[in-house]
Every structure is written in C-alpha cells, then in structure tokens.
Amino acid sequence: xxxxxxxxxxxxxxxxxxxxxxxxxxxxxxxxxxxxxxxxxxxxxxxxxxxxxxxxxxxxxxxxxxxxxxxxxxxxxxxxxxxxxxxxxxxxxxxxxxxxxxxxxxxxxx
Amino acid sequence: xxxxxxxxxxxxxxxxxxxxxxxxxxxxxxxxxxxxxxxxxxxxxxxxxxxxxxxxxxxxxxxxxxxxxxxxxxxxxxxxxxxxxxxxxxxxxxxxxxxxxxxxxxxxxxxxxxxx
Numbered sequence: 001x002x003x004x005x006x007x008x009x010x011x012x013x014x015x016x017x018x019x020x021x022x023x024x025x026x027x028x029x030x031x032x033x034x035x036x037x038x039x040x041x042x043x044x045x046x047x048x049x050x051x052x053x054x055x056x057x058x059x060x061x062x063x064x065x066x067x068x069x070x071x072x073x074x075x076x077x078x079x080x081x082x083x084x085x086x087x088x089x090x091x092x093x094x095x096x097x098x099x100x101x102x103x104x105x106x107x108x109x110x
Numbered sequence: 111x112x113x114x115x116x117x118x119x120x121x122x123x124x125x126x127x128x129x130x131x132x133x134x135x136x137x138x139x140x141x142x143x144x145x146x147x148x149x150x151x152x153x154x155x156x157x158x159x160x161x162x163x164x165x166x167x168x169x170x171x172x173x174x175x176x177x178x179x180x181x182x183x184x185x186x187x188x189x190x191x192x193x194x195x196x197x198x199x200x201x202x203x204x205x206x207x208x209x210x211x212x213x214x215x216x217x218x219x220x221x222x223x224x225x226x
C-alpha cells in the first residue's frame with residue numbers, strides 16, 4: 001500500500017505556541033484529510049482538502065494541500081491544553097482508498 | 111462523535127471464542143468501513159461496503175467475517191482469533207459517490223479487542 005510519512009512523530013510544546021506538522025508521500029493525491037484522535041475515542045475529522053494549493057481553516061487550525069499534490073500541512077495557532085491528542089493525515093489516490101499516516105502525537109504543557 | 115456508534119467498547123476473548131462487533135451509523139451514509147488500528151502503525155483498511163455490497167477485502171484473514179445487512183449497520187464476526195489480532199477496531203461511514211468516494215469518512219470510537 002501507499003506510505004504516508006507524517007512528521008514529527010511527537011511534539012511537546014508550551015501552551016500558546018503555534019504548531020506545524022506535515023504529511024508527505026511519493027505519490028500524487030487528489031484528496032487530503034486531517035483527523036484528531038483523543039485517547040479512547042475514534043478519529044474526528046478536522047479539515048478536508050480537495051484542490052492543490054487549497055488553504056482551509058477551522059478555527060485555530062489551518063491546513064494546506066501542497067502544490068505538488070504529494071504533501072499536506074496542518075498548523076495550529078495559539079495551542080491550548082485541549083489540543084492534546086494524535087493528529088492523522090489521510091490521502092487518497094484517484095479512484096482508490098484513503099491511506100493514513102502514523103500520526104503526530106501532540107502534548108501541550110500548561 | 112455520536113453519528114457512528116460501535117459496541118462493545120471493550121472485548122476480551124479467548125482464541126477459541128466467537129464474538130461479533132457491531133457498528134451503526136446515523137448519518138444517512140451509504141458506505142461503511144472496518145479498520146484495524148495497532149500501535150505505531152497506520153490505520154489498516156479491512157473491509158469496505160458500498161450500498162451494502164462488499165467492494166474491498168484487502169486480503170484480511172478469514173477469521174474475520176463482515177456482514178452488512180443494510181446501509182446503517184455493519185458487523186464484524188470474529189472466530190478463532192490470534193493474539194496479534196489484539197487492536198482497536200474502528201468502523202467508519204461516508205457518503206459514497208462511486209467505488210472509492212473522496213468524501214470524508216466519519217469514525218466511531220472503536221472496539222478495543224484483546225485476545226488472550
């Protein structure tokens with residue numbers, strides 16, 4: 001299957017700091033999704049991206065569909081304790097299933 | 111997210127037991143999925159049902175048997191599982207517009223399965 005490289009694997013930041021994470025692949029994707037998973041719960045959709053270069057915000061979260069269509073980025077501004085969790089990217093090749101990254105674990109230190 | 115409900119939330123079973131996982135979606139979607147989530151690994155797609163017809167198997171061992179009686183319900187029947195099958199099993203649904211829709215999948219909270 002397709003491999004999505006998600007980085008960093010984990011982050012420890014101070015409350016109030018901005019966060020950046022990304023997802024890359026050797027393949028060209030036509031859809032990118034970003035999810036957050038809290039302990040004991042399933043992934044929750046944060047942002048969906050459908051066009052190269054697309055920049056979409058959801059509150060303090062902003063995600064971008066890379067111009068090359070091989071990557072995507074997620075930024076969180078002014079982090080708060082409830083941002084703690086694991087963030088997953090998912091990419092879809094045309095006419096194929098979604099492939100998921102291994103996740104970025106975010107810890108916010110008050 | 112209450113749109114997709116999975117039961118039970120936790121399940122401990124021996125290798126010779128037979129059990130079933132249940133998933134119900136209240137989102138009006140027409141596609142449902144089973145995923146396996148293991149530590150440090152990406153989500154693994156197991157089964158896809160679109161309009162109640164199975165369209166993807168992904169070479170899952172036969173000890174896992176899915177059933178989709180209608181577009182709102184999905185089951186995963188388990189039989190003679192192995193210790194390496196211990197994982198979080200996630201159900202998802204989406205609005206399917208074709209064999210592989212680009213519509214986002216909405217997940218349940220999963221069943222944590224432990225095989226003794």
